[in-house]
Amino acid sequence: MRWRIGLGPQxxxxxxxxxxxxxxxxGGRFLRLMVQDWAGLRxxxxxxxxxxxxxxxxxxxxxxxxxxKEKEFREWISxxxxxxxxxxxxxxxxxxxx
Numbered sequence: 684m685r686w687r688i689g690l691g692p693q694x695x696x697x698x699x700x701x702x703x704x705x706x707x708x709x710g711g712r713f714l715r716l717m718v719q720d721w722a723g724l725r726x727x728x729x730x731x732x733x734x735x736x737x738x739x740x741x742x743x744x745x746x747x748x749x750x751x752k753e754k755e756f757r758e759w760i761s762x763x764x765x766x767x768x769x770x771x772x773x774x775x776x777x778x779x780x781x
Contacts, residue, residue: 694720 698717759765 691724694724 702713760769
């Protein structure tokens with residue numbers, strides 16, 4: 684985005700030079716073209732900002748989705764039934780419990 688900071692003043696300098704060469708009657712047409720160019724530049728800025736917001740929203744949703752999945756998994760794994768099925772009583776030491 685930094686490259687666009689200098690684009691506005693450069694555009695105005697070019698427009699000033701072009702205006703000096705425009706005939707008296709066609710100034711309105713030139714101004715209309717200049718405004719269309721400027722609007723296109725601003726539309727690009729808005730599109731870039733919208734894409735950045737969408738990217739941030741997607742990253743936030745992804746991060747929260749992972750946190751929610753981890754929370755649900757921890758709740759699931761803490762269930763007695765699940766622990767008994769996947770983590771049966773292990774032997775401790777050399778003697779196995781009967």
